[in-house]
Amino acid sequence: MHFLGIDLGTASLKLAIIDEQGRERAASGATYPIETPVHGWAQTPVSAWWQALVDAAAHLPSEARAAVSAIGIAGQMHGVVLVDAHARAVRPAMLWPDTRAASLMDAWSEPQPNPVAPGMAGPLLRWITLNDPQAVAATRWALQPKDWLRMALGGSVVTDPSDACATALAFASGEWDHALIDRLSLPRGWFAPCCANSYALAGTLSSEAAHALGLPAGVALAAGAADTASAALGSGLTHDGDALVTTGSGGQIVVLSSDEPTPARGLHRYRTATGQWYRMAAMQNVGVALETVRGWLSYASWPDAYRDAFHRDAAPTNGSKLSFLPYLSGERSPWMNAAARGGWLGLSLDDTRGTMMRAAFEGVAFSLRAGLDAIRANAHASGGAPVHRLRLAGGGSVEPRWRQLLADALDADLEAVSCPNVGARGAALVAGLATGHWREADLPALAPPAEHVASPRGDTALAARYARFLDLYGRTEGWFDAPF
Structure with a gap:
């Protein structure tokens, strides 16, 4: 069968x-x-x-x-x-x-x-x-x-x-x-x-x-x-507070909720495949922003881009004040601002394409953190479970140094789901439920394995750059929508 x-x-x-x-x-x-x-x-x-x-x-x-x-x-x-x-x-x-x-x-x-x-x-x-x-x-x-x-x-x-x-x-x-x-x-x-x-x-x-x-x-x-909903099921999310972050062209952070979440601007509250609920932050500019930046900076391959971005000479601790807003196509969560745009600010003569690529990775990670922070605030206000651990899926999430940056930026442990086809797997599980082969109580035991791949290191300098990122977005929020 x-x-x-x-x-x-x-x-x-x-x-x-x-x-x-x-x-x-x-x-x-x-x-x-x-x-x-x-x-x-x-x-x-x-x-x-x-x-x-x-x-x-x-x-x-x-x-x-x-x-x-x-x-x-x-x-x-x-x-x-x-x-x-x-x-x-x-x-x-x-x-x-x-x-x-x-x-x-x-x-x-x-x-x-x-x-x-x-x-x-x-x-x-x-x-x-x-x-x-x-x-x-x-x-x-x-x-x-x-x-x-x-x-x-x-x-x-x-x-x-x-x-x-x-x-x-x-x-x-x-x-x-x-x-x-x-x-x-x-x-x-x-x-x-x-x-x-x-x-x-x-x-x-x-x-x-x-x-x-x-x-x-x-x-x-x-x-x-x-x-x-299918990807959440296929990734093994079954209990209140279980969370998933996906990094494809866009990014999604999904957190299960036993009860209907309270409404919040910039967040979605949708139904699961099994009648529960989930909070979702949907970010438009993840892989698409990084791929665009890689092209702009003329990197021939992703290994080359990772090499330069995560080389010690590209680390912001070396004096770079560079920030990057990744909103190349507007943004959904948490800002709901179709007019938002992106770019670098803080460039100096000392910056290189490596520091620019590193700033792009950080900017994307910070945009995901902004979505997660909105979920955390909404969950806290309504008595929901806190989010300290997320399952990780998506083709753009396999590089170890990128995973570590995500864990640091999100301030959460990351567990990589071993299944590359979580959406199709979730759909197959739904088929099994439909025929009575499985019941909802069986689903936790059917979750795919997940390997712990990164823990947050309490990087205070990164936290300060995240605060700078939020301030930069706030200062430019209305600028791109203003008439010339």
Whole structure:
């Protein structure tokens, strides 16, 4: 008995098959581009998602595929797929980095259950109703990405609380806010019924999809979960206060909560795959900022960049006053400032590209700390568990010196999760829950191993530079939004 997890990400799709003991038996993946036909747009044809799924499935061993008894899906949050009455996509899927609706945010006056961004389903659908009447006339369903994929596999047209609560069209609980939907002049009939949880059964794999993927027809399909909720589950977060930091293109800090968190500006409070809650700080400029800086400084490889940045001659203790704001594309948590911008301040004739690269690493680490501090303050105010230890995941978190800087900046112990496919693993666990093979009480024992990789060293000089970083952001916060 095997369980297949599908992780439909922004630029790639990952698959993982786990067995009845929760051990990973096979994994694969495929990538696809994000299209930007107009400045500020971010979209992908759903045909690219389907082809990626077919290609990735073909790289899984046939014997592992033949043993699959249920499928779970994790999907990128916030975006939306419009389909007609025949389940055909009306237009390419619109994705969370999309900013075409940035001028339409006035419909979401404060307070909101969660911060609202232009790339969420609500603003994107408002843009559609104002700008694309043909799409409006053709649309039967407005689906979240993972819900479209489950439908394409032969499943039911439903959603789940972990995805619905992040659309800017629902209450924090995940139930649709029909009054808001009506006020935006969006048809109520566009929105799929919401299941009780992510592991509700939601149809079976069609014979056509089974043939395309080399899987048994008729296997169970779970409703599935938002990618962050799935990654938290796949990383082993199960108890109140369990925390995860991910460092991909952006960064996320997720902390589980048994009770509904109190609202806080700049923080999200979303539902987990199992009906709990989590606080989340979402930072836009982590890997994308570091990769951009590496290009600016003409480093041919990451090892070269790490070598110079963490060489003793680049250490700020050698007299450099250099600071770096990483907000190259605005920022979400904790500032919620789309106009924020980045750059170095404090350059001197003595600085080198090594000191500039080191300042960039510190600036990104400090931006993550600002998000974590917001979570800590919110948790403290509401009696939540303190955060002194975080699991660490993400492709940009393997360099030991970078891990140590993160531990020092976050003032927390870091434990690296051994599983590279936490989103797909979480989706596979949801499939096992859906069929009754596991119960929620079994989940702690199914957590992947995590190796302790760094502890904070109580670096007082780093703490002073963090205070300087916060002061620098505060001084420039309104500057980039001011007219020339």
